[in-house]
Amino acid sequence: MYCPFCQNPDTKVIDTRISDDGHSIRRRRECPKCGRRFSTVETATLLVRKRSGNVEQFDRNKVVAGVRKACQGRPINEDDLKQLGQKVEESLRAQGIAEVPSEQVGKAILKPLRELDEVAYLRFASVYQNFEDLNDFQRAIDDLREAE
Numbered sequence: 818m819y820c821p822f823c824q825n826p827d828t829k830v831i832d833t834r835i836s837d838d839g840h841s842i843r844r845r846r847e848c849p850k851c852g853r854r855f856s857t858v859e860t861a862t863l864l865v866r867k868r869s870g871n872v873e874q875f876d877r878n879k880v881v882a883g884v885r886k887a888c889q890g891r892p893i894n895e896d897d898l899k900q901l902g903q904k905v906e907e908s909l910r911a912q913g914i915a916e917v918p919s920e921q922v923g924k925a926i927l928k929p930l931r932e933l934d935e936v937a938y939l940r941f942a943s944v945y946q947n948f949e950d951l952n953d954f955q956r957a958i959d960d961l962r963e964a965e
């Protein structure tokens with residue numbers, strides 16, 4: 818692995834640690850040339866299978882982009898969205914499978930979004946779950962009330 822500071826092609830691993838959740842390995846490395854240290858994180862690839870059958874790498878930014886529209890005009894900032902993307906990735910990784918269907922990604926968004934903002938949640942759920950009429954909204958609102 819190249820040193821990110823001086824591009825020296827040879828770096829040395831000085832420490833290896835498994836993350837608390839067991840889903841990643843963190844390596845501390847040192848460059849023998851410039852002496853600087855940096856960390857790398859190794860995780861299993863997480864793939865998303867789209868309805869079309871295409872498989873692509875899971876991308877937090879896509880999660881955020883998908884949710885952003887539902888959050889318009891709500892008191893939600895970029896950090897909130899970033900955290901939401903992280904929570905979605907963590908919950909998918911916690912399932913311990915390498916390839917998840919895209920519907921599963923949508924599902925994983927609902928819970929943290931609900932905790933973040935109920936209006937944004939309703940907007941997102943209405944699109945994602947194909948709400949057809951007011952009754953669908955009413956049911957979702959009843960669920961939210963019950964959870965309070």
Ligand SMILES: [Zn+2]
Pocket residue numbers: 820821822823824825848849850851852853
């Ligand atoms: Zn270096």
